[in-house]
Amino acid sequence: MESTIVFYLLSALSVISALFVVFSRSPIYSVLSLIVCFFTIAGHYIMLNAQFLAIIHIIVYAGAIMVLMLFTVMLLNLNKELGTHKFNLTKLMAVITGGLMFLVIIASVKSSSLANYQAPAYLNIGNAEDIGMKLFTDYLLPFEISSVLFVSAMISAVLLAKKEVK
Amino acid sequence: MNPITNPESTTNWYLFLSCLLFSIGVMGVLFRKNALIILMCIELMLNAVNLLLVSFSAYSGNTDGQTFVFFIMVVAAAEVAVGLALMVSIYRNIGSIDIQSLNKLKW
Amino acid sequence: MNNTMNLLTMITPAMMIPIFPLLGFLILSLFGKKLGLMSGWIASMAILGSFLCSINLFIGLEGDQQLNFSIFNWINSGDLQIEFGFLIDQLSLIMLLVVTGIGFLIHLYSIGYMHHDEGFTRFFSYLNLFVFFMLLLVMGNNYAVMFIGWEGVGLCSYLLIGFWFKNPDYNNAAKKAFIMNRIGDLGFLIGIFALIFHFGTLDFIDVQNQLTGFESNAPILVFITLMLFIGATGKSAQLPLYTWLPDAMAGPTPVSALIHAATMVTAGIYMICRSNLLFALAPYTLHIILIVGVATSLFAAIIGIKQNDIKKVLAYSTVSQLGLMFAAIGLGAFESSLFHVMTHAFFKALLFLGAGSVIHAMGGEQDIRKMGGLSKSIKITFVTFLIATLAISGIFPFAGFFSKDEILAKAFEHNLLAWALLSISSMITAFYMFRLLFLVFYGQFRGTEQQAKHLHESPISMTFPLMVLAILSAFGGFFGLPAVFDSTHQLNVFLAPIFNASKLVTTEVHALSHSQEWMLMGIATFAALMSIFFAFSLYIKKQQLPENDADLTGFSKIVANKFYVDEFYHKVFVNPIMIISDLLLVLVDKLIIDMVVNLTAIIVDALGRLYRLIQTGSTGFYLIAMVLSMVIVMFIQIIL
Numbered sequence: 001m002e003s004t005i006v007f008y009l010l011s012a013l014s015v016i017s018a019l020f021v022v023f024s025r026s027p028i029y030s031v032l033s034l035i036v037c038f039f040t041i042a043g044h045y046i047m048l049n050a051q052f053l054a055i056i057h058i059i060v061y062a063g064a065i066m067v068l069m070l071f072t073v074m075l076l077n078l079n080k081e082l083g084t085h086k087f088n089l090t091k092l093m094a095v096i097t098g099g100l101m102f103l104v105i106i107a108s109v110k111s112s113s114l115a116n117y118q119a120p121a122y123l124n125i126g127n128a129e130d131i132g133m134k135l136f137t138d139y140l141l142p143f144e145i146s147s148v149l150f151v152s153a154m155i156s157a158v159l160l161a162k163k164e165v166k
Numbered sequence: 167m168n169p170i171t172n173p174e175s176t177t178n179w180y181l182f183l184s185c186l187l188f189s190i191g192v193m194g195v196l197f198r199k200n201a202l203i204i205l206m207c208i209e210l211m212l213n214a215v216n217l218l219l220v221s222f223s224a225y226s227g228n229t230d231g232q233t234f235v236f237f238i239m240v241v242a243a244a245e246v247a248v249g250l251a252l253m254v255s256i257y258r259n260i261g262s263i264d265i266q267s268l269n270k271l272k273w
Numbered sequence: 274m275n276n277t278m279n280l281l282t283m284i285t286p287a288m289m290i291p292i293f294p295l296l297g298f299l300i301l302s303l304f305g306k307k308l309g310l311m312s313g314w315i316a317s318m319a320i321l322g323s324f325l326c327s328i329n330l331f332i333g334l335e336g337d338q339q340l341n342f343s344i345f346n347w348i349n350s351g352d353l354q355i356e357f358g359f360l361i362d363q364l365s366l367i368m369l370l371v372v373t374g375i376g377f378l379i380h381l382y383s384i385g386y387m388h389h390d391e392g393f394t395r396f397f398s399y400l401n402l403f404v405f406f407m408l409l410l411v412m413g414n415n416y417a418v419m420f421i422g423w424e425g426v427g428l429c430s431y432l433l434i435g436f437w438f439k440n441p442d443y444n445n446a447a448k449k450a451f452i453m454n455r456i457g458d459l460g461f462l463i464g465i466f467a468l469i470f471h472f473g474t475l476d477f478i479d480v481q482n483q484l485t486g487f488e489s490n491a492p493i494l495v496f497i498t499l500m501l502f503i504g505a506t507g508k509s510a511q512l513p514l515y516t517w518l519p520d521a522m523a524g525p526t527p528v529s530a531l532i533h534a535a536t537m538v539t540a541g542i543y544m545i546c547r548s549n550l551l552f553a554l555a556p557y558t559l560h561i562i563l564i565v566g567v568a569t570s571l572f573a574a575i576i577g578i579k580q581n582d583i584k585k586v587l588a589y590s591t592v593s594q595l596g597l598m599f600a601a602i603g604l605g606a607f608e609s610s611l612f613h614v615m616t617h618a619f620f621k622a623l624l625f626l627g628a629g630s631v632i633h634a635m636g637g638e639q640d641i642r643k644m645g646g647l648s649k650s651i652k653i654t655f656v657t658f659l660i661a662t663l664a665i666s667g668i669f670p671f672a673g674f675f676s677k678d679e680i681l682a683k684a685f686e687h688n689l690l691a692w693a694l695l696s697i698s699s700m701i702t703a704f705y706m707f708r709l710l711f712l713v714f715y716g717q718f719r720g721t722e723q724q725a726k727h728l729h730e731s732p733i734s735m736t737f738p739l740m741v742l743a744i745l746s747a748f749g750g751f752f753g754l755p756a757v758f759d760s761t762h763q764l765n766v767f768l769a770p771i772f773n774a775s776k777l778v779t780t781e782v783h784a785l786s787h788s789q790e791w792m793l794m795g796i797a798t799f800a801a802l803m804s805i806f807f808a809f810s811l812y813i814k815k816q817q818l819p820e821n822d823a824d825l826t827g828f829s830k831i832v833a834n835k836f837y838v839d840e841f842y843h844k845v846f847v848n849p850i851m852i853i854s855d856l857l858l859v860l861v862d863k864l865i866i867d868m869v870v871n872l873t874a875i876i877v878d879a880l881g882r883l884y885r886l887i888q889t890g891s892t893g894f895y896l897i898a899m900v901l902s903m904v905i906v907m908f909i910q911i912i913l
Contacts, residue, residue, distance in 0.1 A: 021207065105189065
């Protein structure tokens with residue numbers, strides 16, 4: 001019973017923080033509320049018995065990515081309002097399109113056989129050992145290649161962000 | 167009602183939640199003009215997908231879904247690094263990261 | 274058992290025969306620039322290799338043995354199976370020896386003749402390519418492989434006629450040869466299709482085996498043979514497609530010797546001999562061949578009298594001799610025709626090479642009115658040229674005498690009119706050949722002072738082939754001694770397995786008695802001597818010179834202008850085509866096709882102007898458009 005309450009609580013919190021990301025006037029608040037959203041998602045992971053992933057999630061997103069975002073906001077001094085929040089046609093279109101997207105996705109999920117999916121019995125999954133086994137056996141090649149991706153991302157980020165020598 | 171012990175009743179809820187988060191992300195991308203916030207909304211969309219994958223993984227009793235989430239995180243981290251670098255260099259050149267000012271793609 | 278083993282060991286040398294020239298061609302065309310003068314020797318050695326392999330085969334195959342093997346399955350379409358295979362039998366052996374043997378001598382000659390030319394390497398690579406295709410033509414075991422060779426030699430002939438491509442006249446001559454050949458090739462191709470349609474195979478032996486059930490003069494056979502004969506008229510320069518051969522003399526002289534005298538132009542005769550049973554079953558076609566052959570022989574001989582270019586005279590004599598060979602085929606005397614092919618290859622190659630030597634000595638001059646008295650300064654050339662001239666005129670005991678006499682005897686058996694006309698043609702041949710000889714080598718020198726100083730004998734690499742060919746021209750006739758000399762006709766015995774089947778279907782006329790044969794030989798020799806004497810009295814005694822073109826009147830003017838055949842073809846075929854194409858250019862191309870193309874462009878342009886309004890450049894708008902389209906796509910998918 002508690003888990004149901006926790007689920008609804010977390011869900012409500014993630015939706016509200018997500019909405020706040022979109023509608024907040026200041027980028028700093030957007031970043032902070034996105035961090036909140038990520039924490040709630042980590043909570044969902046724990047509820048789904050994916051503890052290892054939850055920890056990784058917090059470390060990567062809240063710890064690394066969002067800090068990077070914050071630094072960018074501060075370094076570029078972006079914390080001022082860009083334009084006004086006047087409700088123009090583009091924004092109306094944006095909201096309508098987003099809503100339509102939601103409807104279509106829900107409809108497609110409903111029409112798929114997923115809704116009637118019968119899950120097999122619960123297995124002990126989600127711990128570090130389990131994922132480690134998967135990563136280093138079945139997914140060894142993608143795992144190694146992802147390191148190449150990282151290197152290339154790192155190099156390109158440095159190249160893009162460095163000041164041009166004149 | 168434990169979502170793990172009673173799967174049928176909650177699969178739909180996780181589906182619903184992640185669809186909602188995804189749509190909020192899409193709306194954010196369309197709604198805002200600040201490129202940084204758009205980037206954040208893309209992160210939000212990625213996380214919605216991650217959540218869905220983890221829930222599927224839990225219900226099917228298969229670790230593969232979680233492994234995919236792991237790889238998505240890798241890609242997301244790389245994407246953010248490159249995206250922010252792009253933003254910095256755009257800001258340096260134009261003095262703004264408003265996507266309305268990036269209108270060179272026209273006849 | 275032993276025999277089959279023996280045959281299997283022959284496959285390798287047989288394969289090597291065409292591979293040598295192909296390798297030579299590849300080496301010369303890929304690394305030619307670095308090789309320089311070496312390339313001539315490489316090319317010659319390649320042909321020598323083929324020649325030695327051919328000799329190996331010649332010795333190895335006994336009696337009526339033949340080597341028939343497939344290399345790979347080439348065309349595989351439904352019921353039709355065409356293999357890429359070779360057939361080596363007595364007929365192809367003769368041709369192989371002639372092609373590679375004379376080809377080698379001419380390669381050797383070209384090293385000396387062409388050594389100043391900037392296209393030295395290119396020349397030899399083309400020559401090697403030509404020999405390769407000629408070998409394919411001769412060795413193929415079905416009509417399709419033969420056709421590759423057939424087209425290939427046409428291509429090489431084109432390349433070599435237009436070898437000095439900076440001269441537009443030479444290029445036009447090359448184009449003319451190619452187009453004339455194409456007309457014939459169309460006939461050949463139709464013949465091949467008819468063969469496929471009717472027999473379901475192109476294999477020589479399969480076709481021959483299927484022929485047993487056919488009546489003589491079955492319409493389909495007449496049709497096929499007529500079409501094949503049209504192909505032969507193109508390649509072998511018969512009436513009405515002969516006009517390319519005299520123009521083909523634009524190429525270097527060794528080319529004229531190899532391609533346009535000794536080998537390629539005899540391909541038509543080879544092809545007909547190859548399908549001899551087919552032709553023997555179609556006497557109608559044979560009759561047409563006889564008419565065309567005799568007419569060509571006489572016609573070309575008459576034109577030859579009034580030519581003043583040393584190579585043109587030889588070219589018309591080649592056409593005339595080819596006519597003689599076709600006449601022999603028309604009489605059903607395939608082996609006599611082949612005999613003449615062989616002897617003709619010897620003496621005509623020698624004549625052309627000798628002419629090349631003369632031109633070399635004269636520094637490029639080809640007009641016989643500006644020569645004369647050369648016998649003193651170029652002795653070897655003169656002697657060999659004299660032997661060849663005696664051979665072509667049919668003087669005993671030179672090679673031409675025997676082969677020509679055999680054909681005339683056959684004509685006498687079958688058709689007196691043909692015999693009379695061919696005899697006249699031989700007389701004329703003897704006349705204009707001696708006219709050429711007297712004008713070039715006797716009398717006073719009529720060239721410039723500079724040329725007189727320049728006169729010199731050619732180097733040994735040029736005179737050696739001349740001497741070898743002179744020996745062959747002198748004694749080549751002894752391969753086929755007629756029965757009167759109480760000896761066996763070795764060539765006929767050798768070729769017997771090829772023509773046995775067709776001998777059975779052709780109506781055998783009673784053989785001539787020995788006295789008749791003696792009489793025919795006497796008449797032929799007497800006629801030749803008469804014309805030689807006539808030529809002697811005109812050009813040595815009276816020192817008469819051919820008139821300038823402008824002074825000619827009446828019939829001789831018409832002859833000197835080659836009966837205006839070229840002009841006639843130009844008026845009747847070329848001009849209407851030009852008019853039609855001009856019309857099509859204005860009506861169809863400019864009006865209709867251009868309009869369609871431009872209209873498409875205009876529509877695309879207008880649509881582009883319209884659609885570019887959508888391109889606002891606003892990223893937000895693009896994003897919304899993208900998401901909306903995704904929504905629509907998903908929506909459609911759900912509905913469906």
